Amino acid sequence: MKRELLSDPEKFREMLRKVVRKTWPIVAASSLAVGCGQSITILPADYESQAQVDGGGEVVPDTNRPDINPNLDFRNIPQENRLDACPVEQCGPGTSEWNKQAEGRYLRLLAPVDPRPLSFSQCVQLCKADLEKACRNGGNGEYSTYYNLAVTGCKEEYDRNQQRGLVCDYTVKRSCAVAGRRPAGMQEKDPSENPPPNNDLAETGAFFAELAYLEEAAVTAFRYLTQELEAYNAPEALLALSRQAIQEEVEHAQLMTQLADRYGATTQPVQVEPFALRPLAEIAFENAKEGCIREAYGSLMAFWQSETAEDPAVRAVMERIAHEESAHAALSFAIDAWIQPQLSEPERQQYKAYQQESYAQLQQELAEEPSPALVRWAGYPPKDVGMQLFRSLQQEVTA
Numbered sequence: 367m368k369r370e371l372l373s374d375p376e377k378f379r380e381m382l383r384k385v386v387r388k389t390w391p392i393v394a395a396s397s398l399a400v401g402c403g404q405s406i407t408i409l410p411a412d413y414e415s416q417a418q419v420d421g422g423g424e425v426v427p428d429t430n431r432p433d434i435n436p437n438l439d440f441r442n443i444p445q446e447n448r449l450d451a452c453p454v455e456q457c458g459p460g461t462s463e464w465n466k467q468a469e470g471r472y473l474r475l476l477a478p479v480d481p482r483p484l485s486f487s488q489c490v491q492l493c494k495a496d497l498e499k500a501c502r503n504g505g506n507g508e509y510s511t512y513y514n515l516a517v518t519g520c521k522e523e524y525d526r527n528q529q530r531g532l533v534c535d536y537t538v539k540r541s542c543a544v545a546g547r548r549p550a551g552m553q554e555k556d557p558s559e560n561p562p563p564n565n566d567l568a569e570t571g572a573f574f575a576e577l578a579y580l581e582e583a584a585v586t587a588f589r590y591l592t593q594e595l596e597a598y599n600a601p602e603a604l605l606a607l608s609r610q611a612i613q614e615e616v617e618h619a620q621l622m623t624q625l626a627d628r629y630g631a632t633t634q635p636v637q638v639e640p641f642a643l644r645p646l647a648e649i650a651f652e653n654a655k656e657g658c659i660r661e662a663y664g665s666l667m668a669f670w671q672s673e674t675a676e677d678p679a680v681r682a683v684m685e686r687i688a689h690e691e692s693a694h695a696a697l698s699f700a701i702d703a704w705i706q707p708q709l710s711e712p713e714r715q716q717y718k719a720y721q722q723e724s725y726a727q728l729q730q731e732l733a734e735e736p737s738p739a740l741v742r743w744a745g746y747p748p749k750d751v752g753m754q755l756f757r758s759l760q761q762e763v764t765a
């Protein structure tokens with residue numbers, strides 16, 4: 367992509383959408399439903415009841431579709447069809463039987479990132495993974511627990527609202543084995559030390575709290591950048607965009623804090639060193655790393671999240687953030703184009719080395735497999751997807 371096009375937010379966004387589409391052909395990132403100025407309301411509700419999100423577009427159900435099961439509603443799954451806890455009784459003191467068994471039908475929404483159509487074996491895999499998650503760490507820790515999970519039927523179905531979900535018939539058998547005689551007077555473990563069954567929520571909340579922190583830090587980053595651009599007599603157009611970015615980052619921090627709240631996490635206040643004017647070369651290095659590389663990847667990831675997060679509130683927030691972050695990345699390329707001619711030859715060499723190092727660092731960070739909870743609720747790209755997005759972006763930006 368030509369450098370002058372990188373500084374154009376619309377062209378830059380177009381490129382990001384192209385990368386997302388290339389990485390995941392099913393994505394229909396054709397429009398940003400939540401643009402600037404539209405309101406997003408995030409209710410502090412659990413996602414079973416689904417947040418009300420303005421501007422997210424309305425799906426009109428076509429109840430005549432032959433593949434729709436009018437008896438299903440994946441938004442209101444009855445208690446007995448959920449896996450809030452392991453369906454089979456726990457092992458522990460006072461149990462009268464060594465072996466326990468439970469049978470049931472499990473229903474859950476499918477994420478856009480889940481295979482479509484879902485084969486029987488893929489369905490079984492997803493169902494078993496959820497059963498395992500619900501049942502692991504069962505018991506009180508003094509007993510070894512063994513499970514035997516069997517799936518007798520599994521398929522994807524569309525409910526009356528055209529939501530895609532899976533319907534799984536399972537049997538769970540649990541053997542309770544005593545690990546040893548327990549000494550008299552031993553205290554029971556504090557149950558709060560065990561991960562709760564909805565541990566995914568806490569993990570997702572911590573992720574959004576971290577993002578809220580980073581967005582809050584970005585407010586100060588743009589404040590300082592604006593002051594530096596003023597000090598070095600940058601063009602008014604760049605200054606105006608940088609000032610606008612301060613406001614947008616304030617809003618991003620608020621939105622992320624609301625998402626963290628929604629998942630029960632609290633955000634930490636940000637502490638930053640006071641402002642100090644830096645040499646132009648240093649600003650160029652930081653702008654390359656934080657703007658042209660990290661903000662660019664961040665906006666690409668936000669596009670991905672806005673398509674794949676299972677939580678509609680996350681999708682709506684990410685749509686907004688993707689839109690504005692891509693403008694911030696485009697601003698970074700514009701700043702880069704303004705600074706480059708002012709650098710000396712040795713500084714330019716240094717800049718190139720720094721840029722390569724920053725790409726390598728980000729790539730290394732993406733080599734970690736994210737937790738399934740983040741992939742599911744926050745739409746975080748799995749490792750392979752993240753690497754593919756990164757490579758495509760790097761190709762586009764450095765071509």
Ligand SMILES: [Fe+2]
Pocket residue numbers: 581584614615618687691
């Ligand atoms: Fe932001």
Ligand SMILES: [Fe+2]
Pocket residue numbers: 584615661690691694
């Ligand atoms: Fe930003």
